[in-house]
Amino acid sequence: MSAGSLLARIDRTDLVRIAVVAACALATALLPAWPLERVPLIALVGLMVGLWPILREAFGDVRARRMSMELSMLLAIAAAAAIGEWVTALIIAAFVLAAEILEDLSMDRGREALTDLMSFLPESVQVRRTGAAEKDGSADGTAARPGGGAGTVVDAPADFRDVPLAEVRVGDTVLVPPGGRVPVDGAVIAGASAVDASRVTGESLPVDVGPGDGVHAGSVNQMGALEVRAERVGEDSSYGRIVRAVREAQSTEAPAQRLADRLAAWLVYIALAGAAVTFLLTRDLTATISVILVAGACGIAAGTPLAVLAAIARTARTGAFVKGGAQLEALSAVDTVVFDKTGTLTTGDLQVVSVRPADGMSVARLLRLAGSAELYSEHPTGRVLVRRAREMGIPLEAPTDFAALPGRGIRARVAGALVEIGGSGDSRIQVRTDGARIGSVRLADTVRPGSAGAISALRARGLRVLMLTGDAPATAHAIGRELGIEDVEAGLLPEQKLARIDAEIAAGHRLAMVGDGVNDAPALLRADVGIAMGSGTDVAQESAGVVLISSDPEDLARTLLIARRARRIVTANFAGTIAVDLLGIVLAAVGMLNPLAAALVHVGSETAFILNSARLIPGRRTGVGSSGTSSEHRPVGSLVR
16 A cells, blocks of 8 residues: 555544644753743643543543553553653653554454445446347347457447346346446356456456356456346345345454453553552652553454454455354364265266166156156255256146155155155165155266365364265265265264264364255354355355355365464464563563653554554455455465465
């Protein structure tokens, strides 16, 4: 940040106030006292100007019955003036004002790194609600349609109209021009382009999209125009959920922040007690005032929330969002990561390998019954059966009396027949109607591209990695061997997963549970911190404290590294503040620090600890579509070294 932009962010009144106090200190030191030798008028003017904001904050702390550094510094300045140390009192006041400006700037940058997200989406968008058929060419045949190359000027077709973003509804068709920002989560229905989703998913390279592909709100369209059918809008979109999490993070306190506030108050009490003991033993007012001045707990009181805000902002840039400071702190302390398999370590994009109907049953009828029964299911198995039936052109009908049986499958009525679908202990899905087996479908899953790198990065950091899955043991252990996971437990029902989570917690482990399905929700809630995949069910995402928008396991590794870094910074601030304050109190009590030196130690340590927290604040992006090369986007392997 340039000096000019830095000055532009500072309230001019604060700068003038510091200048007046500094000028009064210089004049008091150089000019003779007037009108009274012991009460220089110019010093009184400087203190009246400089102490106003300090008085205001100290008065609020007194009303709230809360000890603060502003209150302790006000007492010290008053004591310095009382013994005739006018120049010292003025310089201390100037230091305190300057330190508050630095604190405000750092906190503003931390908040800005978060609230910068909120102003990114466009205020209005082009929407079609006429119900016109989707086809190439505009309603009047004159307006350009999606698909233009980079640099093409695309006018909105006649059947689109401009509406505020807040009024966009699910089902609307949204036109995203080249260079425009995608305002909703949805599916591309016309056009082809590349989109930069780095703000949302952390993916550093633009991704090619076309009809049928999904796009996230907050992505930037690079080339051709796109028509996107809105599936999630407002706060329900990927970007909206990040913004909502940001608001909640700004309004809630993490346990570490509450501890920092308590420790700051105790350091003030210790300083005041030390000052009382110093005066009783030495009767030296100068040493007594120095003891009060040297204790600087503002570094942890302000540095802790700054570290939390900055860390949450940084995780949002990596493709994950943390719902609050408590979740960030819990994530930083985990020693064990428990993964579900399907849809988490694997894509969940199952493929039908074979269909084996029973005698007298055709493949088409078997898939019609199975696909119809699974039509309302959110489980990946159900989705693949529905997709396979539709790919084969098999008509499906809506089921009745649908019921999901967590860990066992589903049950529904199709054309009057009771259809039951469930696993059989291997990769085959068994299908029954009215209790009789009518065939089986064999499925295969694939490992997510980032799973191996994520597991390697977690293990390199000394974390235990477990896989708990309801899948067949043979399949689960094969995936475990491929990813390097030694602790694999398969064939577990949801209540058995929960029992394993409880056992790990009872053994003293701090757990993060990663899952994506309805059946994972109880375990996500029970673990110290639940982590849901962005492609998972709404229930899983609501149950979790962290959501991986891109569903990339490597984003989990990056987020955990950021949480641990924030924890190290906060811990360093705690330890440093305690060490500096205790040493400073001792040196001041024995007369080795005069009031001015004590104030310098106070302000210097406070500045150092606030700047230490500010290291977490993510840098600004270089442009709207910039993917950047920041550490958030480097391979996880490069971050763990």
